[in-house]
Amino acid sequence: xxKRTPIDPGSGxxxxxxxxxxxxxxxxxxxxxxxxxxxxxxxxVPQTPAYLYSRRCLDAAAAALRTALPESIGIxxxxxxxxxxxxxxxxxxxxxxxxxxxxxxxxxAGEVANAEHNIxxxxxxxxxxxxxxxxxxxxTINAESVGELERIMIESRAMSRRARVAxxxxxxxxxxxxxxxMGGGARPxxxxxxxxxxxxEQRETLAEGGIDLVGLHLFAGSQSxxxxxxxxxxxxxxxxxxxxxxxxxxxxxxxxxxxxxxxAYHPGDRPLDFDVLAPAFTRLGKALATLGDGGDTTIDxxxxxxxxxxxxxxxxxxxxxxxxxxxxxxYLVCDGGMHHHLALSGNLGAVLRRxxxxxxxxxxDDEAIETVDLAGPLCTPLDVLGKNxxxxxxxxxxxxxxxxxxxxxxxxxxxxxxxxxxxxxxxV
Ligand SMILES: Cc1ncc(COP(=O)(O)O)c(C=O)c1O
Numbered sequence: 001x002x003k004r005t006p007i008d009p010g011s012g013x014x015x016x017x018x019x020x021x022x023x024x025x026x027x028x029x030x031x032x033x034x035x036x037x038x039x040x041x042x043x044x045v046p047q048t049p050a051y052l053y054s055r056r057c058l059d060a061a062a063a064a065l066r067t068a069l070p071e072s073i074g075i076x077x078x079x080x081x082x083x084x085x086x087x088x089x090x091x092x093x094x095x096x097x098x099x100x101x102x103x104x105x106x107x108x109a110g111e112v113a114n115a116e117h118n119i120x121x122x123x124x125x126x127x128x129x130x131x132x133x134x135x136x137x138x139x140t141i142n143a144e145s146v147g148e149l150e151r152i153m154i155e156s157r158a159m160s161r162r163a164r165v166a167x168x169x170x171x172x173x174x175x176x177x178x179x180x181x182m183g184g185g186a187r188p189x190x191x192x193x194x195x196x197x198x199x200x201e202q203r204e205t206l207a208e209g210g211i212d213l214v215g216l217h218l219f220a221g222s223q224s225x226x227x228x229x230x231x232x233x234x235x236x237x238x239x240x241x242x243x244x245x246x247x248x249x250x251x252x253x254x255x256x257x258x259x260x261x262x263x264a265y266h267p268g269d270r271p272l273d274f275d276v277l278a279p280a281f282t283r284l285g286k287a288l289a290t291l292g293d294g295g296d297t298t299i300d301x302x303x304x305x306x307x308x309x310x311x312x313x314x315x316x317x318x319x320x321x322x323x324x325x326x327x328x329x330x331y332l333v334c335d336g337g338m339h340h341h342l343a344l345s346g347n348l349g350a351v352l353r354r355x356x357x358x359x360x361x362x363x364x365d366d367e368a369i370e371t372v373d374l375a376g377p378l379c380t381p382l383d384v385l386g387k388n389x390x391x392x393x394x395x396x397x398x399x400x401x402x403x404x405x406x407x408x409x410x411x412x413x414x415x416x417x418x419x420x421x422x423x424x425x426x427x428v
Contacts, residue, residue, distance in 0.1 A: 082408075215253050331375055
């Protein structure tokens with residue numbers, strides 16, 4: 001049997017620092033244990049498998065972004081990244097509004113939001129109930145097609161209430177380096193950019209139909225670790241806005257921009273370079289001030305994002321149930337798996353499965369001297385937690401933590417698969 005090379009050698013401590021960069025500081029590390037307020041996580045969580053989210057890390061991520069943004073640009077939390085209600089409630093104290101993707105998310109946002117927060121909903125097949133809820137509560141509807149504009153007008157007329165609407169733009173470019181392209185080419189999301197000027201020309205007709213066109217929703221992709229590419233995309237949006245201002249005279253009152261900030265999930269990934277992003281955000285703020293007539297008209301601008309704000313604050317915790325060797329490969333079979341954490345198995349938006357930052361949370365200082373495969377409890381070969389992964393030697397009962405698990409985890413996984421228990425979630 002050929003000897004396998006470790007993909008991600010190093011202690012848990014090193015994996016933590018490489019993965020989270022400066023945000024690693026918000027996790028406590030006492031006597032080799034990953035900890036919160038001096039207590040090991042394995043003592044804070046009553047049972048595995050479980051997601052644990054740290055308030056301190058949520059605060060740190062939001063603060064890191066705020067520091068890089070000019071004051072004129074706000075932050076919207078995209079609830080889809082993690083809709084765990086206590087976490088969303090905590091986010092309300094850190095952000096200026098919420099992006100929703102369903103009726104339930106709008107209801108949750110309505111429960112936690114204060115009077116200053118803005119709420120919006122995006123998504124390509126919104127239901128009548130979603131349109132009606134948004135219209136009733138003054139939630140901005142990011143319209144994804146001309147057909148949707150017509151459906152909004154019907155509801156607005158039926159309810160005798162005006163609708164707040166932003167046109168979601170499908171740009172002529174995609175965000176380079178992003179794990180998920182959501183712009184450029186043909187997409188079910190947004191209105192093709194070449195069709196936008198004609199709609200902007202019809203704003204009076206839209207207004208007569210009950211639509212208050214409040215602005216534009218700009219989203220080109222998600223999960224990019226390429227700060228230069230993100231900066232380039234922000235510049236490209238500004239170019240489009242300038243062009244439309246020249247050709248149609250339209251200046252948006254409100255702009256929601258999805259920057260697609262990524263997080264380091266895999267060996268070799270490096271956290272985003274804020275030395276490149278901060279000046280790009282400053283440039284964006286200045287360009288928008290000029291576009292808005294140098295201060296006479298301010299464009300209320302919000303960045304809309306999820307994973308960057310919450311991924312690093314979450315650890316998925318699982319326990320080794322069995323250790324076995326099959327034809328030369330050592331397996332750690334764990335109680336957690338793809339029914340809670342689909343992305344870990346490579347089945348959520350990845351072309352090829354890559355390893356995640358898995359650490360032995362009670363052995364942070366121990367060198368990763370063993371190369372093992374980690375499997376979950378499901379009867380399918382898809383249930384992979386790690387392959388060829390480097391860890392200190394672990395036995396049944398030992399805990400493994402998957403870093404960067406605060407986004408698109410429990411709610412983005414097939415929780416009903418094999419009728420197993422739902423993931424426990426804790427915010428501490
Ligand atoms: C419209 C919209 N806004 C925001 C997001 C959040 O993206 P991320 O969590 O990568 O910041 C997404 C993700 O797909 C999205 O589709």
